[in-house]
Amino acid sequence: MTEEQKSFMKMAIELSQMGMDSGIGGPFGCVIVKDGKVIGKGSNAVASTNDPTAHAEVVAIRDACKNLNSFQLEGCELYTSCEPCPMCLGAIYWARPSKVYYANTKTDAAKAGFDDQFIYEELELPHSERKIPFNQFMRQEAIDVFDNWINKENKTVY
């Protein structure tokens, strides 16, 4: 890692401490960098905003996308204080940054009481056996909307 990369990770870790100290949320921070400049940052804000999706990575992705006026983070690097949870992993793949760097691991997070493991286990289970049961119905009606999307002429593909 270069000194510059270390400084970005240091910033993400500082955000994790600051967010926790100020009561914004849990001990997680994230910084998004493009061309050597920070273009988005965030710390976990779940508790203070009543938003279960306000993980540091999601907060930082929203900030970076707003600043770039884009829903993609091409050419960006994401520095996060902790290995991303399954939700953030999904958000990162949708946002498509070039690289992800993380400091502590999901095992470290589990020791601190943040256990993502059960979500990974849920992904392996049949829908009906999940803690939150998933039930399917009205498939064709929803497919009709997909057909409309497929046939739509002016659309933003993402």
Ligand SMILES: [Zn+2]
């Ligand atoms: Zn997360």
